Amino acid sequence: MSDSLVCVKDFEKHAFSVLPRNALDYYRSGAGAEETLVHNRRAFSKFKIRPRCLRNVSRRDLSTMVLGQRVEIPVGISPTAMQRMAHPEGECANARAAQAMGTIYTLSTIATSSIEEVAEAAPYGIKWFQLYIYKDREVTKRLVERAEKAGFKALVLTVDTPMFGLRLADIRNKFVLPPHLKFANFMGDKATGINTTDTGSGLNNYVNRLFDQSLEWKDVKWLQSFTKLPIVVKGVLTAEDALIAADLGVAAILVSNHGARQVDGTPASIEALPEIVKAVGDRVEIYLDGGITDGTDVYKALALGAKMVFIGRPALWGLAHSGEEGVKKILTILKTELDYALAITGCATIKDISKEMVVPQEYYSKL
Amino acid sequence: MSDSLVCVKDFEKHAFSVLPRNALDYYRSGAGAEETLVHNRRAFSKFKIRPRCLRNVSRRDLSTMVLGQRVEIPVGISPTAMQRMAHPEGECANARAAQAMGTIYTLSTIATSSIEEVAEAAPYGIKWFQLYIYKDREVTKRLVERAEKAGFKALVLTVDTPMFGLRLADIRNKFVLPPHLKFANFMGDKATGINTTDTGSGLNNYVNRLFDQSLEWKDVKWLQSFTKLPIVVKGVLTAEDALIAADLGVAAILVSNHGARQVDGTPASIEALPEIVKAVGDRVEIYLDGGITDGTDVYKALALGAKMVFIGRPALWGLAHSGEEGVKKILTILKTELDYALAITGCATIKDISKEMVVPQEYYSKL
C-alpha cells in the first residue's frame, strides 16, 4: 500500500479515509469558513522559482544550523495536539521519526504523551517544547522545568492563542478527546486535565477555562526570568510584532497562522513571511509553518528568508498511516523533493538558495 | 435541528429549503445577472486580517456608540421589505430580537408590520425608520411624524432607489405580496397600498407608480426642515456623493449597494467603503451593509472605517427558521465570531481594531 503513496497528498488522502471523523476533523479543520486553510497551501503557487543552470551540484548538503544545533534537513515537526488520536504511539512515534531523520520534534503542551515519555522515546533527537501559558502560572512554570530537565532544547511559546479559534467541524462534532486518551502532561491533575464531559467543542471549553487571555509581551520577560532555554515565538504574522519580539531578545520567530485554525482571513503564512524577514531577519532566526505539502514549498520558504520550516498535519497523516515509519516516509519524501529542487535549481547547499531565486507571480506581469 | 446550524450559511441553506419560491426569490435575488450579489460576499476575501499577538484580551467589550447611543454589538438590522413573508411575526419578531441583543432595528417603509406595531413589540430597543420619499410628499411627512411619535431614533433615507432594480427572478415569478399580507404603514390607503393584481413584478410597478424619481440632494433639506431626527443616508457608493451628504449635515452614511438589488456591476460595498471613509470619515459616522456573512466580515468592515454594520438577508434566514429566536441566534453567531476575531487578533474593544489590521490582498504581492 505505502508503495503507492509517493507524495504528501497521497498520505493525506489515505488519512482522510482511515481516521475517525472526530479526530480527522480536529486535525484537518481550520477556523471559520476555512478560506485561509485553503489559501495557506495555494499561496505557495503565487511564488515562482527561478532556477539557475550549470552549477556544480554533485555534492549536496541539506543540513542547516538552527539555534546553534545542526539539523539534517530544514523541515521539522510543528506542535500538534493529541497525536495519539492518529496512532497509538502518537507523540513518541513522531519524535522517534524526527530523531531518525536528524531533525527537530516539537511537543505540544496538550499532548497525549508526556514530556518524560517523549524524552525517553527519542533521547538523542532535538526536542523543543511548545508552551501555552495557563492562568495558573505555576502550571506553566512546572512544565518548563520538566522540559528543561528532560533535555528539551527550546521553548516554543505560542503567542496567537488567547483562546482557540472557532472550528465549525469540531463544534458540529462536539469534539472530545477519546476517553482512553489523556492530556499526558497533566496526568492526575484535575484542574488542567481535559474534561471529557464538556459539551460543544470540549477543547474550546478547556482552553477558555484555563489559558491566560491577559498575556502580554512583557510576560515573555517573566518566562525569561526562570529559564535559560532559547524562546521561539510562534504565531507572529506582522512586522510590528516581530520587532517587539526581537527587541525582547527572543531567539527565533516561527511565522505561522496556527495552521489556519485561529481566525479565518489572515494571510497565508508564506505571504506574511517577507515582511517579517525584512523587519528582523538580521536579528533573529525565522521559521515558517503552514501549508507545506511539497519540497518546493520548503524551497520557496527558505528563499524568502526562513531558516527552517515545520510541518504539522503531514506528520499526522504519516502517523495515521504507520506511526514512526509513516512520519519518516513523509520526511523522506520532503527531503527527496527538496534535494531534487536544490540540484535542479543549481544549489548544492541550503545557503545557495538566494532570495533572487523565488519571486512573486507579479514579477512576470511586467515586461 | 437548530443545534446543527452553527453559522449564517447554515441558516441560509435552511431558509432556501423551507421558504416558498415567491418569497425566497424576493429576498435572495439581486439585480440583473447577479454578479454583484456574489461579489458582495466574495470581496471580503480580498481583504486580509493582520492579527496582533500577546495583548491583554481577557476583558472584551463589543459595544460601540452610534449616533450617541450605546449598542451592544456593532451589528444591526438593515431594512428589508415585507418580513412577514419569512415568519408570521415578521418585523415585530425581528425588532424584538434586535432589542434583546441590544442593537439597532431598522424598519422598512414597505413593511408588513406598521411603525406602531413594531414600536409596541420592541419598546426598549433602538429603532430606526427607513424612508422612501413618495411623489406625494405628504405621505412621507406623515410617516416621519409617526416614526418620531413612536420613538424611532433616526431616519434612514434610502438614496439609491428612484426605482427598484430589475430582479429577474421576481419578473419570472410575477412577484406579488401574498394576499394575507399588507403594506402595514399604509393600511386602508388605496393610493399607497400595494396592488396585488399588478402583473409582472408587482413591486416594481408599485415603486414606479409612487416613488419620487425627481428627488435631489436638496430634498434632504426639505426633510431636515420638519424633523429633528438624525438622518442616515443609505446607498452611497462614491466619495463624491459622500461629500455632498456630509456638506448637507447628515448624521451618518450607510455605504450600501442595496444588497446588490439595484444595478448589477457596482463594487461590493466593502470595496466602496475605503474611498468614503477617506473622503468624510472624520465628519460623519459611516456604516456598511452588503454581504456580511461572518464575524470576520464585520471585523474587516470596522477596520476599514465603518462604525457599525447592518445585516439584511441573514436576519431573514433567522426569521424563517424560528422568528425572534432565529434572529437572536444569527446575531449571537455573528457576535461570537466577532468576539473570537477580536480576541485572537489582540483587540479587547472595537476601538482596538485599527486600520493597519486589515489590508487588501495586494499588500502581499509586494515583497
Place this chain on the structure above:
Amino acid sequence: MSDSLVCVKDFEKHAFSVLPRNALDYYRSGAGAEETLVHNRRAFSKFKIRPRCLRNVSRRDLSTMVLGQRVEIPVGISPTAMQRMAHPEGECANARAAQAMGTIYTLSTIATSSIEEVAEAAPYGIKWFQLYIYKDREVTKRLVERAEKAGFKALVLTVDTPMFGLRLADIRNKFVLPPHLKFANFMGDKATGINTTDTGSGLNNYVNRLFDQSLEWKDVKWLQSFTKLPIVVKGVLTAEDALIAADLGVAAILVSNHGARQVDGTPASIEALPEIVKAVGDRVEIYLDGGITDGTDVYKALALGAKMVFIGRPALWGLAHSGEEGVKKILTILKTELDYALAITGCATIKDISKEMVVPQEYYSKL
C-alpha cells in the same frame, strides 16, 4: 414561451436549442480556442459602475445623435452574415425591428437578403451597409452605388478581415450555406456567389478566393473617391490604427474584434476601447461591438467613451425565436435594462453617463 424569456441569455439558450448545428455553430463560434469569445463577455465584469444618488431622473431620454442622425437607443445592429439561416425573413425582419425601435441596422455584404430587399422592408429605418472589398474592385463599387441608391446612410468598412478566421466548429461541420439560401447581393453572379460545393468551411474558401488581401489604409481614399457616404471603420483594436483612420478622415471607428471570430487572443473589445477613445475620441465618433449581453454592458461602453454599441449575436437569437418580434424583444430588453441602469445611477440622459462612473476593478484594490 417568450413570456419566460426575460434577458438576452434566455434567448441565447432558446436559440441553442432550436437552431440547426450548421447555422448555430456559424453564429456562435469564435476563432481558435475561443478564449476571446468568452473573454469578450467576461471582460465587462472587470469594469465597475459607480452610481450617483439623488439626481432628478424622472424624465429620461435614451436617444443620442450618431453621424448627425437621432437614434432612439444607443444600441444598433452589427452586421452578421446570412441571417436567413436564423429565420426565413432574415435581414428584412432584423431591419424592420431596428426601424421599429428607432435604431440603426447594418446590412452585411454577404447577406441572404439584398440591399434592395432590405431597403424595401425597412424604408424609414436608418440603414448602414457593411462592406468587404473584393479583389475585383468593380464588385465593391457596384455594391456601394446600390447602397447609396437604396438610401443607406453610411458604409461600415470592415478592416480586420483580409481573410476569415479559423473557426474550428465550421471546419468540423464543413460549413456551407444551406442550398435554399443565396448571397443575395450577388444573385446570378457566379464569381461572387458562394459555391456550395466547396469542402471544408465553404465560407473560408469563398473569402480566400475573393477578398482582397492586399488592402491598405490608402484604399480608404479610393473608397472616398467615389462615395460621399460617411465611412465607419470597423475592426480597429489599437490606438495606432485609430490614429491612421482619423487622419484619413473617416467618420467613425467601430471598436470590434469581429465577435472574437478572427484571431483568438485579442483583447476584449471593451478592453481595447479606452486606448482608442484616448487617442482619437475628440476627432471621430467611436462605437463598440462584442459581448454586449446586458444593459449594464451598454452603460459601461458608453461611460468608457463609446457613442453607441452594436449587437450581432443577440439579434440573431431574437430572429431565431420569432423574427422581427424577437429582435424587438431583444432591443426592448436592452433598452429597459439600460433605462434602469441610467435611472439608478443618477443619469437622466446618455450624456449624463460620465467617465468617472465606470472604473476598472483595480480601482478598488487601492485603499
Place this chain on the structure above:
Amino acid sequence: MSDSLVCVKDFEKHAFSVLPRNALDYYRSGAGAEETLVHNRRAFSKFKIRPRCLRNVSRRDLSTMVLGQRVEIPVGISPTAMQRMAHPEGECANARAAQAMGTIYTLSTIATSSIEEVAEAAPYGIKWFQLYIYKDREVTKRLVERAEKAGFKALVLTVDTPMFGLRLADIRNKFVLPPHLKFANFMGDKATGINTTDTGSGLNNYVNRLFDQSLEWKDVKWLQSFTKLPIVVKGVLTAEDALIAADLGVAAILVSNHGARQVDGTPASIEALPEIVKAVGDRVEIYLDGGITDGTDVYKALALGAKMVFIGRPALWGLAHSGEEGVKKILTILKTELDYALAITGCATIKDISKEMVVPQEYYSKL
C-alpha cells in the same frame, strides 16, 4: 478519423486514448504537482494580441533564418526521449516530417533511434543534436563527433538537467523503456545503455548514475574546444544565466523549463522569455519551447522576442496518431494557424510581428 482532428488538442486527446499508460505518462507528465505543466499553456492566455488592420498581407512568408539557415516555419521539433514508444518509426518518422516541412528536428541523446539512423532517414532536413554530458566525458565527445559526421548542424546543450525531475506518474508506474526498445546511441554499450531491470522510475536511476552533476558553465568551453558546431543552450529561465551564456559565446538560447518536467513552480517559459530577450536579445538568437498548442502561441512567442519556437509533446501526439504523416499534420496545423494569425494581424512576414503587437493582460487594466 484524422479528418476530424483539426487542432493540436484533438491529437492530444487521441494520443491519450491510444498510448499505453507507461509511455503516455512518460510523455505527458510534469514534475511534482504539475502546476507548471498546466501553467506553461495557460500563461499564453495572459498575453494579448493587438492586431493591426489594412496592411497588405496578400503575399505571406513564414520562413525565417535560424543559425544562418533558412527554415520554412518558425516551429521546430524539440528533443524528446524515446520516441519509438509513440510509433515504431519514432525519431526517424519525426525527423522526416520536419524535413518535409522545411524545419528543424532535434534528436535527443537518449533516443530510440541512433544519430546515424536519423541522418539516413532525413538526409536533407536541418538536424540538431541534443546533448547530455555524461560523467564519462569521452561518451559525450564521441556523441558530438558522430553528430558532426552525420551532418547535424548544431548542438543543443541541455543545461537544466543535473538529474531528471521527480515525475510522480513515472514513479507510480515504475517507468522502464519497453524491452524491445534501446537507447540507440549507446547500442552494445553496457555502461550507458538503460538498465531495464531498475526499479522505481528506471530513467531517474539511469540519469542519476550517468549524468555529470558537477557540470558548470566553464564546461561549455570544454565543449567549444573540440567542436565548431554552434551551441544552443537549452533550459535557461533567467537573465542572469542568459548573460553568462552570451558571454561564453553560445550561438543561441532556448528558453525552456524542460516541458515543466524538472522542478514544479518555475515560471511558464513564455513568462521567462521577456527578461532573457531584454538581457541578451541583441547578442544571441533566442528560441522558446513549452506549452505551444496553437498558432497564436507561436505568434506571441515571436512577438516577445523568440526567433523560433519548438514543440515536444505535440509532435509525439502526431507520431502516436500516424507517424510521419501525423507529425506533418501537426506542423501543418500550426503553420496554418500561424499564417492566419499573421494575415489577420496585418503581418506579411515573421519580421512584421513587432513587439507592440503582444502585451500582457495588465496592459488593459490601466485606462
